[in-house]
Each structure stands twice: as C-alpha cells, then as structure tokens.
Amino acid sequence: MPQEDVKIPQQSTAGAEPLLRVTGLVKHFPITKGMLRRQVGAVQAVDGIDLQVAAGQTLGVVGESGCGKSTMGRLITRLLEPTGGKIEFQGRDITHLSVGEMRPLRRDVQMIFQDPYSSLNPRHTIGTIVGAPFKLQKVATESGVKKEVQNLLELVGLNPEHYNRYPHEFSGGQRQRIGIARALALKPKLVVADEPVSALDVSIQAQVVNLLDDLQSELGLTYVIIAHDLSVIRHVSDRIAVMYLGKVVEVADREALYGQPMHPYTNALLSAVPVPDPKRRTARQRILLTGDVPSPINPPSGCRFHTRCWKATEVCSTQEPPLIALATGHEVACHHPENAPAKAQEKNAQGKGAENGPAIGNQPTDL
C-alpha cells in the first residue's frame, strides 16, 4: 500500500510488541433485584475478546448496536472496570489500576466521544476545555497554555481567536473538532474514538475523517475507531475487528476483510450496506438476516450467531468456535467459514445461493 509509508506494515503485528494488547477481556454488568440488590443475572456486554493494536495503526471495530463495541472502548481506556481478562498498554498490565495509578497514563490514552453536544461542558469556554488536560496533568508548556491551546485549535482547523467562545456557539462538526483538540492536547499515543462521525452531516463527516487521517500521519497516532458504518470503517482502518454479541467474530486486514470475508455475519453485514449506485440495485443480492440480535443477558449457546446463521449446523449450537488465526493474518471464529483457504475448508459446500452474496455486494475488483 503506497499510502502506508508512515504506518507499520501489517505483517509486523505478530513480531513487534503491540501498543495495546487485550486478552480475554470480559465485562458483565450485574442485574440486581429486590431490596438486597441480589444479583439475578448479568448483561454480558463484552465476553472474552482478544485484540492487538500495533503502534501507528488504526483498528476499526464494527458491529450492530448492542454488540459491546462501545463498552470495549471504555474498557481499554479504563473508564470502566473490567470483570475479567487483561489489558496491556506498552507491555504494562493496566487492567486493574486505580484511578490515581491510571492518571499518568491518561496522557497516553485519550478518547473522542460520539456526541459532540454532551461531551463538552456548556459553561466552559473552548480555551478552558482544551486547556484542561494541561491543568489536570500539570504539564508545563513552553509558551503558556493559551498559546498551546491556540496551536491545537489551529491544528484541528478551528480559528484560534475563538478561544473565548462557548460550545453553543459552534456547529456539530466544529464541536467534534474541539473534542479532537482536547484529546490530542497531551500528544497521546493511543486515541480511542467512539463513533466519532456518526452524529455529523455527510459533508462534515468527510471533513472530520480527513482530519483524523491527517493528524495520524502528522503525529504518529494509533487509533481504535469504533463505528457502525462499514464504509467509514473501511476508509479509516488498517485492520478491522467485527463484533457480535460481546465477541469478536472476525479480525482481518482491511483488504482481506472486505475482499474475502470469512464469517457469515461479516458477509451479511457487508451485503446489507446500501451502495450509492442505482445500477447495482437490480444486480445485488442481499443476505437478509432474520430477526434481531439476541439479548446479551441470555446469549445463545455455542456460536452466538447460530440463531440467525444460514449455515448453522448442530455443532454451532453446542460448541463455541474459537477465534482461529490463519497464516494470512485473518482471524475468524466460525465452524463453517466462507472464502476459507483450502486447508481450513470444511465440508460446507452446500451453499444456498446466499454464498455468492458478498461477491456481488463487494466485487473482487475492489481489491
């Protein structure tokens, strides 16, 4: 890829120490009942996920609402306390660090929030908001906080003279830029962006996507971008993880995931994306998933996708498929993967026409 001159090539993920490594991460939110707050169940929001993010890369996380992608974002930034598993940042275990112990690390791990309206304090000026990280972390700046903040505002494409304005004086896109400036203030290593553009208009969305892209190459940032929009994720990510009901079902490099998706769920997701080309409308075949995502309080046994999967067999309802890493860097958790290399191919040739869905929705020429 010619564009990745500053980014670390994919293949090195296995060798080099990743910036962030997540193993078996679990978050269950207890459901309590009665006066004694007895626990009667748990929302299994995140239920054992393994991920790695290499420095300088962008990991995209996609999935339907309720699949636990936002919870995962909040766990790796340690805004939530994990129930189990391990989070390592630069080789250091940060899973159960206290708030005080986390504080120095907050310089390196920052978050961009989805809603630019609720994530900025309406009573503070932009200068105070973007300058807060310096104050909280007691970071001395050479030319004073104000100058630094104005530089940041300029970096994200805002007028530095707007230092004394309040959030309500800005549009949605500008507010999102303020949120980005605040996240970048202390030059973090890892930025977790939870649906950074979904609240914005199409043209503004593209501006913010371009901005995130520029900042990455300028400052060498590592991103974890959480989104539900598969076309945005394809544009911004080097590597993509697909989540379903608290589990990662497939992880692969961008080209591999969109070109040869292996998990049936990924196939279904990709085929459902509307394509802005009226001519394709008649030629396309969609894989229509039936029903809704099951409840994470009582997830299906075995493979969690088996209730909606057209390839499901008995083994799917009893045995949970592990996330298997293939030589190609593709990881998939499925008993009957599609587009599988000859070695992993199982007796799954009884395709029902839906097999060719992804090939139509996303032609091989895309690669």
Next chain:
Amino acid sequence: MSTAGSDPLRKDSDRDPLRKEDGPAPSAGATVGEPVLTARPDTAEAFLAVRDLKIHFNTDDGLVRSVDGISFDLQRGRTLGIVGESGSGKSVTSLGIMGLHRTAKARISGEVWLDGEELIGADPDRVRRLRGMKMAMIFQDPLSAMHPYYTVGAQIVEACRVHQDVSKQVARKRAIEMLDRVGIPEPHQRVADYPHQFSGGMRQRAMIAMALVNNPELLIADEPTTALDVTVQAQILDLIRDLQKEFGSAVIMITHDLGVVAELADDLLVMYAGRCVERGTAEKVFTEPQHPYTWGLLGSMPRMDRERTERLNPVKGAPPSLINVPSGCAFHPRCPYVGLNGGSSETIVPELRETAAGHWSACHLGEQDRDRIWTEEIAPKL
C-alpha cells in the same frame, strides 16, 4: 348551512398570514429568476404535484426560510428520493405536504396538488381526512412517534377506525394482518404489546403497518432507517419496496444517505438551503451529477463499491443558516468554482434549468465548464 358558512371564514383566518406572504413572493421570485414550471399543473398527469412551495417560520431571530420554492411531480408507483444535509428543508417539505405545520407559526405558500386536489389552501378538516387515508407518513423515530401508553394494536386500530367505518373487531383483525404483512412474528400476541416491548426494527415495522393500514396512495418516509442498524435497514428497505409494488403507491423517501436513495428511488431531488439544486432520474443524478453540491455529497461518502480512495473530497465549510441565506446562489460560499462565473454566483439566484432530458440543475456554471470539471476533476476521484 352554518358549517358551510363558517368554513371559508376559518380558512381565511388561517390563511391570513399566508396571504401577506403571497403578495410579495411572486414578484421577488420573478426578479431573482424563480423557477416557475407551469402555473397550473396538468393534474391528470401527476398524482402529486408540488409547485413553488415555500415554508417560512417567524422566529425571534428572524424569518427562517426552511423551504424556499420547491417544485416537483410524482407519479403513482414511483419513488422520489429527497436528499440533503440537516437543515436543508427536506423534512419541512414533507410535513408541509402532509399539512402538519401549525398554520399560526408557519407561513406556507405555493401549491400542493394531490390527485387533482389542492391541499395548501384546502380546509384543514379536509386535509385531516386525507391524512392517514390517502397520504401517510413514516417517521424517523418510531419510539417518539408512537404513544407509549397505548398498545401497538390499539394505535393501528385507531388509525384504521378514524378513516374507515369498521367495527373494532374488524379493525383489530386488519391490524393483525398488517403486522403480519410487515414481518412481525406472532402478530396475534404482539398486537397487545406496548411500543417499548418492541425492538427498534420491529417498532419501525409497526410504524409502517400503521401508515399502510388504510392503503394510502402517497407514502412519505422521513429518514425511515436512520436510527437502525445496517442489517435491519436492509430489511426495512426491502419491506418498503415490496409494499410499494404490492399497493402501487407513490413514495417520497427523505434521507441524508445517498446509499439508501440509490436502493429505492426512481427520481432524485437534491436540496440545499431550502431549494432544489438538482433534480432528475436517480440514474442520471448518480452517474452524471451536474451541481457542485451533488459532487461534494458524492465525494464525501466513502464507497464500498469502489476502490478505496486515499482521501475523501468533501464540500468545504458548513451548511448556511436559513435566517441569513447567502445572497445569489446559496451554495456560493462553499463552491470551489465560483470564480468561473464572473461573479454572478454572489448576486443572481441560479434558475433550475433542464440541462438534459429529465435532468434539472440550478447552477451558473457553463455547460462546457461543468462537463470539463466533472470528467476531469470530479469523476476520477469518486
């Protein structure tokens, strides 16, 4: 007798603020080259004909020109997609057609002809009778569009019984049929559920069932899938397409997602700052877009069906305030090609002209410039 006497009175008082607006509007339109299609549409031809529809709101900050002269035709069995960013006036247009604006607050002028009947100047009671019967609407957020205190079934039954003289039992049977038709599992049980017991996708299905219970001939869907996940969105879009085939209704699809309109729409209308900047068949607008704003919209979208581009090509800047709409072409502050028009963009509102058969665009760019920019600069980057 008395009702007949009071009706025009009420109409007059309702229309009073509009009358004032009516006066200056045409003259102002004439000076800026307002697109006037035909004074009186051939109503035998178009099922829905909208002519120079203007919807303005008086606010403390000034007059908000949400919709500023929109005209289009729509036939039975066809789908019109209206696209634009938030604040471009797409939803206000649809509410205007449905007669859902409060006449005290909104100044509405222009004409809306539905099957040969003019709606803007019509008696509100008459419009109320048509609404839900002949024209129906699917709203974006079904949770706030449905009443939380009544069961889904009761709300569909109400919609049915308001317009049709049927017994409760018959209406309930019809409600169950409709829920079944839109793909709600076990409709016999679910009909007694409250909206909060439905998932987002099912709620939207129930909304569609409610809208279609009286077989409306015009269906307006205002961002029907924006709140939904892609897999559910695909289900809902398929459902709307199937139902349209079955009932042969005319559909207006309002959305900001060009992918969604490409799936459904036969014709496309691109709105910017309350005006139509481009109109044509969906295929024409997608393959040979003519307005720089449409180029910008297409360039803003990362596309799954093409090779991944290094950078997106968005429109610079942000949509204008509708209180201070920029002079001349409202798009000129964001348009990269203003310089090519010798300054006319800043002063003269471009007319919506038919540039090719069935394709209208409101832009000052000369034909040669436009074709050159499209083929050389825009198309290769999309």
